[in-house]
Amino acid sequence: MVMRANIRKTAFSRLLAGTGFLAAMALNASARAENIDLLMSGLFQTDGPTYIGATSVSRDDIPDSANYARKYLIVDFRFQQQPPDSSLQASIHAICMAMIRDRDLMQRLTHQGYDMVSVAFDRRSQYDCL
Helix, strand or coil: CHHHHHHHHHHHHHHHHHHHHHHHHHHHHHHHHHCHHHHHHCCCCCCCCEEEEEEEEECCCCCCCCCCCCEEEEEEEECCCCCCHHHHHHHHHHHHHHHHHCHHHHHHHHHCCCCEEEEECCCCCEEECC
């Protein structure tokens, strides 16, 4: 009887440990998705632009029925030196694909009402990703 109780207790402990592990993994993925700063700042390690931050823009003056983005996110980077156009295009592609591949991030941005995400490297130009 004691042996059977110990086996049940061990099986239950393993089940709880496994459930805890899965919950921790889910929280880790959720934390990763909720922090666009971590995703973007780790994107370029040596060569490439430096991540500055993200800015949310809401255009309440645009009616809901309009075919324009009412709420969008600008992901801002800066280069040390202005790169050639081919490097600029490659950086835009890398940034946009990093966001697109992060399904949790995409779902969160959608739930928050974002219509578009843009990449900026200066205050004059923005490049639309999504």
